[in-house]
Amino acid sequence: MAKENLTDRRLKALKPAPKDVGRYEIGDAIVPGLLVRVTSAGKKSFVLYTRFGGSKKPTRRLIGEYGAITLEDARRIARDWLDMLGKGVDPKIHIAETKAKEIERQDNTFRSAVEDYLSIVVIGSDPDNPILRQGNEVARCLNLEFVEDRIDPRPGKAKRPGLGDRPISGITKADIMRVIDDAMARGAKTMAHNLLAYVRAFFNWAVDSERYGLEFSPCDRINAKKVIGKKVKRKRVLDEDELAAFWEATAVMGYPYGPAYRLLLITCLRLNEVAEVPETELRLEKRMWSIPALRMKKDNDHHVPLSDLAYDIFKALPEHKDGPFLFTTTKGVKPINGFSKAKVILDREMLTVLKRKAGEAGRDPEQVTLRPFVNHDLRRTARTWLSGLKVPKVVAELIMAHTQKDLDAVYDQWAFIDERKDALQRWANKVRSVVEPPPENVVPIRKRR
Structure with a gap:
């Protein structure tokens, strides 16, 4: 068998x-055992001629067809195979194992791994x-911010592709940081801290479980304090x-x-506690809203005496026959979440109102801005105003659904219910006096006296 220093020019000229011979072969002088086989139809293929799998008799194995792979590719593959054989590894078995691992890697998408994590660790079998x-907040954040595409509602901002269909082993630190940076750009620094904590916990579980072939987490070298900043308590109050x-x-x-935001302010509750309220939690005839412990950040049910303002908001809500949820865009089947x-709409409309009132007062509307605030700042606003209304701390904290340490041993979920009712009504009256001020020609009785 002739050997030559094969070149592309020589291969193309073969x-x-x-037809009576069927095929012939030429050996490569560069890589031992590498042959080019030429058939009567002119098809040219690379093969490796050597002993495979411990056999004493040399055999030929196809590397690939010339044109589909280059001469340099054929030489590289032949060298790799010879190196494997030198280590006692059969290239055919190695290729099959590698292919199987790649198929498994492609099947282990980020989406499927997150679903496993939520099912096993976070949510369980009963949502x-x-x-x-x-659990519901963790699931919402992982799905909304990491798994699914995120459409930025801000004008001129592009959609950020979700990571759901990517192999979990292909998720990088840069992918995680894009999500964190987006949260920072929205002014949601606390949310950025939470998102990093949630996704870090997920990847730590994925590595420890050894289900997905992960050897390290892309969050390992992300220092929250350095990339986001020190986590400080927010102080924003409207x-x-x-x-x-x-x-x-x-x-x-x-x-x-609109009404969901109003209830968020006057009931002092958290976003999900208001947004996901089903009709079954309300007893309007008794002016009471009872939220089960499963929906609260504590071990007891939480009872909210409804002020006149809260009662009116609930009474004005439309009825839905397809599902239990009061705040919905799916006729009650699912609660709102967007x-x-x-x-973004709330901020825009608030700024419009502030500019208009500035113009009415003779000030330059263009100089008016709205200081950024997040939804949770409404809860802080309510808590601050409760103190301003001289509501005792223990009552205010119970309204906020904060379990008091000094009450832990003898905690009564109905404790101070009358005081809470009075405080929430006073807070609603304060809100009403701010948003519906009396005409200027009406003098309050107390002031007149």
């Missing part, structure tokens, strides 16, 4: 084998009774002008987000 107290603008803006927004888009 003539088809005579109404999640394993983790914050003033009276902003409260008035908030109330007018929510009227413009309409159902379902608060990021709703918050």
Whole structure:
């Protein structure tokens, strides 16, 4: 068998084998055992001629067809095979194992791994009774921010592709940081901290479980303090002008987000506690809203005496026969969840109101801005105003659904219920006085006296 220093020019010049011969082979002088086989049809293929799998007799194995692979590719593959054989590894078995691992890697998508994590660690088999107290929030954040495409509601901002269909082993630190940076760009620094904590916990579980072939987490070298900043307690509280603008803006927004935002303010509850309220939790005839512990960040049911303002909001909600949820865009089947888009609309409408009132007061509307705030700042606003209304701390904290340490041993979920009712009514009266001020020609009785 002739050996040559094969080149592409030489390979292209090779003539088809005579039909009575069928094929001929030329050896490569560069890589031992590498042959080019030429058939009578002119087809040219690379093969490796050597002993495979411990056999004493040399055999030929196809590497690939010339044109589909290059001469350099054939030489590289032949060298790799010879190296494997030198280590006692059969290339055929190695290729099959590698292919199987790649198929498994492609099947182990980020989406499927997150679903496993939520099912095993976070939610469990009963979505109404999640394993983790914050399970629904963790699931919402992982799915909304990491798995699915995120459409940025801000003008001119592009969609960020989700990671759901990517192999979990292909998720990089840069992928995680894009999500964190987006949250930072929205001014949601606390959310950025939470998102990093949620996805870090997920990847730590994925590595420890050894289900997905992961040897390390892409979050391992992300220092939250360095990339996001020190986690500080927010202090943002809306003033009276902003409260008035908030109330007018929510009227413009309409159902379902407008009344949901209003209840968020006057009941002092958390976002999901309001957004996911089913009709079964309400006893309007008794002016009471009872939220089961499963939906709260504590071990007891939480009872909210309804102020006149809260009662009126609930009474004005439309009825839905297809499902239990009061705030919905699916006729009650599912609760609302797109608060990021709703918050953009709320900010826009509030700024419009503030500018208009500035113009009415003779000030330059173009100088008016709305200081950024997040949804949770409404809860802080309510808590701050409760103190301003001289509501005792223990009552205010119970309204906020904060379990008091000094009450842990003898905690009574109905404790101070009358005091809570009085405090929430006083808070609703304060809100009403801010958002519906009396005409200027009406003098309050106390002031007149």
